[in-house]
Amino acid sequence: MKQIKFLYFALFTTFSVTSQNITNNIDGLFSEWKNSNGPGGVVLVTQNNKTVFEKAYGLENISYKIPTSSETIFNIGSMSKQFTAMGIVLLQMEGKLSIDDDIKKYLPELNDFGKPITIRHLLHHTSGFRSSPELFGLAGWRDGDAISNEDVYRYLAKQTSLNFEPGSEYMYSNSGYVLLAKIIENVSKQNFKSWMKEKIFQPLQMNSTFIEENSSNVVSKVATSYSEIEPSVFNYVENNDLTYGASNVYSTSNDVLKWMKNFNEAPTKWQSSFEMLKTLDVLNSGQKNNYGFGVFVDDFFGNHRIQHTGAIAGFRSIMYSYPDENLEIIILSNFTFNQLSKIADQISQFFLQNKSKAETHQEEIKPILLNDEILKKYEGMYWSDKSNYSRKIYIENNTLWYLRTNNKKSPLLPITPTDFQMGGINEKLIISFDIKTNTMKLISADNSIEILEKYEDKKLSTQDLINYTGMFYSSELETFYTISLKDDKLIGYHSRFGEFDIQILKQDVLNWSGMAVSKYKRNKKGNIIGFSITMNRIRNLWFEKK
Structure with missing residues (x-):
């Protein structure tokens, strides 16, 4: 065998743009938004408390030809989580709860999983709870079915096992933040929507920010969300996710900016609470987890960053805060434009120096x-x-x-x-x-x-395939799946979305057309008694053979 050398090196990149070109360079990143007859969004960049770039693109409502403006209100999707986290922080500071409390203290209907799940686990996405959107999909709910917090809680209360031991892994889960909202309601004895307005939005003068779990309500200046089905052709996208805690905060770019500035220069009475949002804890193994309380805390080429993104219906959003550079980047959009992180990174490069360690070394193998x-x-x-x-x-x-x-x-x-x-x-x-x-x-x-x-990778017989067929029921989701054999091929069926093909990965492990993987379990006699389903943010959810 020939000797082979491997080089391991870190690339060094320098960022520099003259101030006179910044406006043109940022504007040039949004060429796809310069459609006077389509949706768009708002871009706001500030540094050292001065607006460097602010521009609104497209229409907030296509049917009525209403142009987007700096006052347009967007659903900011998962960026909402940091406000829920702040609610928990404020209750701790008032002595009404501790983030290290067992959540069953406030949510006694949940099952006992053998080891306590704390509020801290929910904040960091390390609880092991399965994420609600995936649960509803597996249960047979279709796109367009309205989902409420009560629906989520009903499923979570039936959950008898976790994706993993609490604190052992990070797995992003909307369920955890829906539970945090319920904890806030149970502790405060108030409606989540009104309590958040009273305790957070009004004190921070975020006067255009609110929580809305009823998408049929008509609110002035709220953008309509769209999906681009082909170039310059857009369809209205209704938001049927009516949950709160994990999503459904509505805000403007200027209100988001008011919030973000507190990561750098919060008023005295807010300093400790915003500092607490940046709390990072390690996993049980000691491995780093860069999700704090409702925000990611990381770095971009060595520049300390606090950030989050959001996506719900046709809305897309992103916020980057660089406290050390006093730099804020906000992009809010009302159509399914999925390049925001890439563009926000490019905007960051116009302002930041590369502070990462530029080490070049080689290792000979x-x-x-x-x-x-x-x-x-x-x-x-x-x-x-x-x-x-x-x-x-x-x-x-x-x-x-x-x-x-x-x-x-x-x-x-x-x-x-x-x-x-x-x-x-x-x-x-x-x-x-x-x-x-x-x-x-x-x-x-x-x-x-x-x-x-x-x-052992062995070919399965027809009888092996027949053994995989039958009707299977999940008591957690209260739903059935039927597996049948047609023309020597396994077919899955659910009453809500019909048939789908099933492929064999290995003995007793089947692929549901890329949607999920089912792993069959046998008794001591070798007979199949059911299977567990694993998919994106769900692991080993049990279905019993009937």
Whole structure:
């Protein structure tokens, strides 16, 4: 085997734009919004308490030809979470709760999961609760079905297991912030909408900001949301997500700015509460989690940043605050434009210096020689039960290869008899085999580990497929799925959205056309008793065979 050298390096980028060109450069990023007959949005950039760029694009309502303005009100989607988090912070500061309280103290209807879930877990998205949009989709709710907080709470109260042990992982979950809103209501003895207005929006003079869970209410200056179905052709998108706590705050760019400035220069009575929103805690493993209380706290090329995005119906929103640079970037839109993060990054580059450590170094990998007899022990199919994917390991031309499901492959270069460096990628990844346990570990540069287990890739018989059929029921979602065999192909069915194809990933693991993965469970006699469903933000939700 030829000796191969790998270079690991950090790219250094310099940002610089003269002030006279900033306006043109920012405006040039929004060429797609310069349609006088379509929706658009508002862009606001300030630095050192001065407006650097402010412009409104397009129409807030197409039918009535109402142009967007700085006073236009947008639904800011998940950017709403930081206001809910502030509500919790204020209640703690008043001594009415502690973020380390068990949530069952305030929500006794929820099940006991063996280990306490705290308010802090909900704030950081580390509770393990399954996320509500995915729950409703799996339960058969269609796009357009109205969903309320009561609907979410009803499902969560039936939940008997978690995605993971509280505090062990970060997984973004709208459910947690719906529960936080209910805690605020139970503790304050007030309606969430009015309490938030009284305690947060009015004191901060956010006079155009409100919570609205009824999309049929007509409110002046509120933008209508749209989806672009083809170039310059837009459809109205109704917001049927009526939940609050996780979303459905409406605001203007100037009100969002009033809020954001507090991350840099809050009045004395608000300083400690805004500082608390930036609280970061590590996971149980000690691994970093950069989601604070309702906001992400990270950096952009070494520049400290507080940020969040939002998306609901046709609305899209983003806020970047760079407290050290006294820089705020706000983009609010009323159509399904999904490039806001990219554009906000580009705007950031007009103002910021690259403060990241520009270290360039090289690491030379000298593979050892291993004969095919040793390499052959590692050949086979490996399955990640956590992430639901398989990888094939095989020998070709005296080299061990790592084959992905998209047929892309990488060479594995031996550095010990059991450990291999993956080649052909722009990161350091070690593959470690253990023939005693028939596993391989993927060890990343940050020492995170994913374990894949070796399995026999055998062709299933018609009888095997028949065994997968039947009617399956989830008591948590109160819904049925029927699996049948047609022309030697498995077909799934739900009464709300009809049939879908099912593919075999491996024995007892099936793919529901990319929507979800079902993992069958057998009793001691080998008979199938049900399956668990795993999808985006849901893990191992049980369906019993009837």
